[in-house]
Amino acid sequence: MTNFFEQERPSSFEVIQLLEQLKKNDIPWKSGRVMAYVYEPEPEAYALIQKAYMMFLTENGLDPTAFSSLLKMEQEVIDAALQLVGGTEQSAGNFTFGGTESIILAVKAARDYARDMYPHIKQPNIVLAETGHAAFFKACHYLCLETKVIPVDAETFTPNPEDYRNAIDENTVMVVASTPSYAHGVIDPVEDIAKIAKEKGVLCHVDACVGGMYLPFAKRAGFDIPNFDFTVDGVTSISMDFHKYGYTAKGASAILYKDRELRKYQIYTCSSWSGYSVVNPTVLSSKTGGSLAACWANMNFIGAKGFEEIVKETETAKGKVVDAIKNMKGIRLLGKPIMNMVAFAGDGVDLFSLSKRMNDMGWYIQLQFKAGISPTNIHLSINRANVPHIDAFIEDLGKVVQDLLDNPPNDALPFPAEMLEGITPEMVQQLKTVLGVGDGEAPSDLTMVNRILDAVSPAKRDMILREFVNGLFR
Numbered sequence: 001m002t003n004f005f006e007q008e009r010p011s012s013f014e015v016i017q018l019l020e021q022l023k024k025n026d027i028p029w030k031s032g033r034v035m036a037y038v039y040e041p042e043p044e045a046y047a048l049i050q051k052a053y054m055m056f057l058t059e060n061g062l063d064p065t066a067f068s069s070l071l072k073m074e075q076e077v078i079d080a081a082l083q084l085v086g087g088t089e090q091s092a093g094n095f096t097f098g099g100t101e102s103i104i105l106a107v108k109a110a111r112d113y114a115r116d117m118y119p120h121i122k123q124p125n126i127v128l129a130e131t132g133h134a135a136f137f138k139a140c141h142y143l144c145l146e147t148k149v150i151p152v153d154a155e156t157f158t159p160n161p162e163d164y165r166n167a168i169d170e171n172t173v174m175v176v177a178s179t180p181s182y183a184h185g186v187i188d189p190v191e192d193i194a195k196i197a198k199e200k201g202v203l204c205h206v207d208a209c210v211g212g213m214y215l216p217f218a219k220r221a222g223f224d225i226p227n228f229d230f231t232v233d234g235v236t237s238i239s240m241d242f243h244k245y246g247y248t249a250k251g252a253s254a255i256l257y258k259d260r261e262l263r264k265y266q267i268y269t270c271s272s273w274s275g276y277s278v279v280n281p282t283v284l285s286s287k288t289g290g291s292l293a294a295c296w297a298n299m300n301f302i303g304a305k306g307f308e309e310i311v312k313e314t315e316t317a318k319g320k321v322v323d324a325i326k327n328m329k330g331i332r333l334l335g336k337p338i339m340n341m342v343a344f345a346g347d348g349v350d351l352f353s354l355s356k357r358m359n360d361m362g363w364y365i366q367l368q369f370k371a372g373i374s375p376t377n378i379h380l381s382i383n384r385a386n387v388p389h390i391d392a393f394i395e396d397l398g399k400v401v402q403d404l405l406d407n408p409p410n411d412a413l414p415f416p417a418e419m420l421e422g423i424t425p426e427m428v429q430q431l432k433t434v435l436g437v438g439d440g441e442a443p444s445d446l447t448m449v450n451r452i453l454d455a456v457s458p459a460k461r462d463m464i465l466r467e468f469v470n471g472l473f474r
C-alpha cells in the first residue's frame, strides 16, 4: 500500500492507464459469453448511454426544484414504466438506484402506512415465498419488520396462494409475489395472491425487478404471460429495474404505486435539524443525475418496439437453451422458466466442476447454492448480447456435461460436512489459509470455496461469507 500523503501526483493520462490496468482482470463482459451481472446494450445504445450519463454526471438529484431537467426526466421515465404495468392517472412512482432500493422503499411505505392506519400493529411482518429476493429480507432487517416465509412447490418453484392466506396474521402489512423470481425464472400466481391480500386487507407488492422491462413486451409479442401488474385487483406496488432487461447503466430502477396516496409513506422528510429541509422520496439524498439521464435516453432510443424485438430474439435463444438442457443427460431443468432466466440442477454431474470448466472456456454462469427446496443449481440470465453465441454455449455445455459424466471429478470436501457445520469465525481464518485465500483478494478458483458454502446451512453460510467479505475489503 503506497503512502497516500507521500504519493507523487500522476498525470491524468497515467491515472487512466492505471484504471485500464485494473480493468484487465474483470470478467470480459463484452465477449457475449457473460450470463450474469451484465445486461449488455447494443453498441449504439451503449454510446448514447455513456454520453447521456456524462452529460448529467454532476447534476444533483437532491432537490427536484434545483434541477428541473432531472424532475422532467424522472416524470417521463416513471410515466413510461407505469404505462408498461397498467398504471392509471392515480398511479405514481420514483426512480431509484436499484431493485434493492425500490424494495426497501416498498417495505418502508407498507410499514409507515400500517403505522398510520393500524396503530395496534407493533411488530409488523411481510409474507413472501422462499424464492422471494434477498432484498426483502434486507429491507426487513434494516427497517425492523419480520419475514414470514412460505414454501414453494418442488417442481414448479412457485408458492401455493392458500399458504399466503394461512400465513397472514394481524401483524401482516404486505405480501410479496415475484414476477419472476430470480433463481428459477418462474412467475408466482399473482392474481390469486393479490385476491387473498385484498380479502385480508393487506398490501400486495409485485417484485418485477427483473421482469418489469421484459414481460410487458413479451405479452405484446404474443407470448403467454400471466397477468401480474396493476390491472390485477389487489396489487398495490411494483418494483421494476431498468438496469436489467432495460439494458441501461447501473443505478436505474423504479418503485411504482397503484395509488399515489401510498407513495406518501415512502417519502422521508426532516425539518428538525439546522440545515436545509430534507425531502427524500428515495433512500439516497445527494445523487448523480447520470443514471437517470442514461435511462431516459435509452428508453427513448430503444423504444417499446425495440424492446419487443430484443425480447423476441432472447426468447428464441432461451427456447434453444431450455430444449438443450432437457435433452442433456446429467443435468435437469428446474421449474418452467417463463422468461429468459433458466436454472438447471446436476443429475449425476458435479456442478462445481461444471461451473469452473465453463468459466475456463470463457462462459460466466452463476452457481446458486441449495436453499430450502431448491437444490444446488446453475443459473443463466440470458441477455441480448448472448444471442449470437447461444449455439456455441449449448455445444460447450454439452461437451462439459458429457466429459464430467465420463470422468467424474473428485468432489470430496476438505472436512466432513458435519464438521464444517461446527465452523466458527476463527476457524474460517484457518480455512482460508488451507485454501490459500489471502486477505484483500478474491480467490481465483472458487470451486472448493463453493463446495464448502453449499455443504453448510444457510446460517453458517452467512457467517462464512461475512468473514470472507470482511477480509476482502480494506
Ligand SMILES: Cc1ncc(COP(=O)(O)O)c(C=O)c1O
Residues within 6 Å of the ligand: 097, 098, 099, 100, 101, 133, 135, 178, 180, 181, 182, 207, 208, 209, 210, 241, 253
Ligand atoms: C427479482 C429480483 N428482485 C430484486 C433484485 C435486486 O435488484 P438489485 O440487484 O438491482 O438491487 C433482483 C436482482 O437480480 C431480482 O432479480
